[in-house]
Amino acid sequence: MISLVTFTPFQPTPGLAIWSLLIFLIFWYLVAKFAFKPIAEALEKREEDIQSAMDTAKTTREEMANMKAENEKLLAEAREERSKIIQEAKEIKNQMITEAKEKAKEEANKIVANAMTEIENQKRAAFAEVKNEIGVMALSIAEKVIKKELQGDANQEAFVNTLVKDIHLN
Amino acid sequence: MRNRIFILILLSLSLVFRVDAHEDHSVVHEEGHGKFDPGATAIHHISDANVYSILDAVRIPLPMILKSDQGWDIFSSGKFAAGAHEDGANAFNGYVLHHGSVYRVAEAGFPMEGLIAIDGFKHTEEVVGGKSKDVYFVNYQNKEYRLDARTTLDGGILGGGFTSFMDFSITKNVVSMILVSLFLIWLFRLAAKRYAASPDKAPRGVQGLLEPLILFVRDEVAIPFIGARYRTYLPLLLSIFFFILGLNLWGQVPFLGSVNVTGSLSVTLVLAVLVFIISNVLGNKHYWGHIFWMPGVPVPIKILLACVEVMALFIKPLTLMLRLAGNISAGHIAILSFVGLIFIFGNSGESLGGSLVGTAVSIPLTMFMMTIELIVAFVQAFVFTILTASYIGAAIEEPHHEAAH
Numbered sequence: 001m002i003s004l005v006t007f008t009p010f011q012p013t014p015g016l017a018i019w020s021l022l023i024f025l026i027f028w029y030l031v032a033k034f035a036f037k038p039i040a041e042a043l044e045k046r047e048e049d050i051q052s053a054m055d056t057a058k059t060t061r062e063e064m065a066n067m068k069a070e071n072e073k074l075l076a077e078a079r080e081e082r083s084k085i086i087q088e089a090k091e092i093k094n095q096m097i098t099e100a101k102e103k104a105k106e107e108a109n110k111i112v113a114n115a116m117t118e119i120e121n122q123k124r125a126a127f128a129e130v131k132n133e134i135g136v137m138a139l140s141i142a143e144k145v146i147k148k149e150l151q152g153d154a155n156q157e158a159f160v161n162t163l164v165k166d167i168h169l170n
Numbered sequence: 171m172r173n174r175i176f177i178l179i180l181l182s183l184s185l186v187f188r189v190d191a192h193e194d195h196s197v198v199h200e201e202g203h204g205k206f207d208p209g210a211t212a213i214h215h216i217s218d219a220n221v222y223s224i225l226d227a228v229r230i231p232l233p234m235i236l237k238s239d240q241g242w243d244i245f246s247s248g249k250f251a252a253g254a255h256e257d258g259a260n261a262f263n264g265y266v267l268h269h270g271s272v273y274r275v276a277e278a279g280f281p282m283e284g285l286i287a288i289d290g291f292k293h294t295e296e297v298v299g300g301k302s303k304d305v306y307f308v309n310y311q312n313k314e315y316r317l318d319a320r321t322t323l324d325g326g327i328l329g330g331g332f333t334s335f336m337d338f339s340i341t342k343n344v345v346s347m348i349l350v351s352l353f354l355i356w357l358f359r360l361a362a363k364r365y366a367a368s369p370d371k372a373p374r375g376v377q378g379l380l381e382p383l384i385l386f387v388r389d390e391v392a393i394p395f396i397g398a399r400y401r402t403y404l405p406l407l408l409s410i411f412f413f414i415l416g417l418n419l420w421g422q423v424p425f426l427g428s429v430n431v432t433g434s435l436s437v438t439l440v441l442a443v444l445v446f447i448i449s450n451v452l453g454n455k456h457y458w459g460h461i462f463w464m465p466g467v468p469v470p471i472k473i474l475l476a477c478v479e480v481m482a483l484f485i486k487p488l489t490l491m492l493r494l495a496g497n498i499s500a501g502h503i504a505i506l507s508f509v510g511l512i513f514i515f516g517n518s519g520e521s522l523g524g525s526l527v528g529t530a531v532s533i534p535l536t537m538f539m540m541t542i543e544l545i546v547a548f549v550q551a552f553v554f555t556i557l558t559a560s561y562i563g564a565a566i567e568e569p570h571h572e573a574a575h
Contacts, residue, residue, distance in 0.1 A: 011322035015338040016436035032405030035358030042365035
């Protein structure tokens with residue numbers, strides 16, 4: 001029991017109480033206003049910043065993934081387009097070749113036909129000329145014969161007859 | 171984690187009982203150079219003082235502000251010319267310094283004016299109303315004059331009470347509070363500037379030291395106990411936490427006076443009363459409703475609960491006050507007692523062998539105790555803060571209708 005009597009730290013004194021109240025209140029005011037509030041705000045802001053940075057990173061990652069998928073899609077589309085175009089080109093080429101072939105054939109046929117007609121015409125013309133030539137020749141022959149005939153009747157006659165025979169044989 | 175903290179709290183509470191055992195030796199109290207009395211020495215070292223002694227070599231005089239029926243006396247405690255055991259060689263205006271504390275001569279015949287050389291002190295015990303009480307006398311010209319201790323607010327329960335004067339001096343504890351507060355303000359201002367200057371940088375230096383503690387108070391104390399409106403009360407909680415922690419740790423520094431600020435009931439009383447006022451001023455209808463008219467129980471129980479709750483209202487700050495002061499004082503006494511083993515084993519300096527054995531025993535025990543006290547410094551600051559947060563949280567809690575009462 002005596003121990004408590006001499007235990008002066010447990011005897012509250014008005015002086016120490018007033019001083020500690022004063023000091024704590026001033027400490028509280030100063031440290032709260034000039035340190036704890038700005039620090040708490042800075043910490044909160046930093047946490048928000050970190051959170052938003054992480055969120056941004058996440059969305060960016062998602063966007064990147066989306067973009068990649070889109071790119072791949074575009075690429076696939078382009079590839080498809082390309083093969084389609086190639087396919088079409090091939091078809092067109094074949095078609096053109098076929099058409100060209102047909103046209104050429106047609107043209108050739110036409111040329112051949114023309115040539116044939118020409119040949120026919122030429123042949124006819126040639127025949128006609130030949131006939132004319134022959135006619136002229138026959139006439140000159142006839143003339144000569146006539147001239148010879150005029151020199152001797154019997155001979156002329158015999159000659160005319162052979163000539164005529166010859167002509168008939170032709 | 172929680173369990174460990176509770177074990178530590180129990181451990182530190184148990185120290186209070188150990189201390190009582192030590193204190194029982196302090197009955198015999200011879201003045202001056204008699205037998206070593208560990209209890210009295212420990213109490214002397216953890217008491218507040220009007221002179222700041224470092225290592226019994228440097229004695230820094232402190233301002234004395236005293237009020238008696240003769241008016242105010244303001245002077246430096248250097249006037250007392252304190253020597254060994256912080257006993258003053260002089261009296262000034264009727265005041266003397268004994269064991270670092272100021273006393274006033276209460277008996278007629280002593281010259282109450284000016285500086286007077288005195289011859290020493292005497293100590294006896296008186297039994298008043300079944301309680302023994304320390305009584306001190308000053309020797310002056312072969313006569314003994316009874317001394318009055320300073321006025322204390324314990325109303326006689328702890329051996330104090332109103333006397334002929336009041337002591338408003340800047341004591342060792344006040345100086346320590348001012349120094350620690352200034353240091354903390356400087357430290358936190360530094361950190362705040364860092365945060366303002368480079369908000370996007372990782373914490374470094376003083377930020378790295380303080381940030382985990384600040385975040386701990388915010389995330390483990392303020393948010394769980396107060397909830398969404400924690401921002402308003404966070405500066406108060408942080409102030410309480412760091413004020414107590416800083417003073418606890420300052421008292422742990424060896425050779426710098428081993429000040430026992432947070433172990434003084436005056437300081438914890440102020441903090442506890444402040445918490446009491448704040449939490450009750452904040453109290454809403456819901457809070458008072460649960461104290462005076464507990465909903466959901468029969469009327470007789472309501473009356474019974476109101477009695478219990480009103481008692482609890484005052485017991486809360488009382489325990490807050492006693493827990494902190496008890497723990498810190500107990501730690502100081504335990505360390506001083508272990509150091510005192512050297513003197514006990516050495517028979518107060520008469521036996522060298524005993525002193526060596528005492529030293530060998532004392533060093534590991536003191537080191538162990540200081541480690542424990544380091545943890546206690548944090549735990550008690552944390553406990554005080556967490557209880558403050560829980561009282562504020564209870565006071566401002568909004569009723570949640572889904573909860574069954």
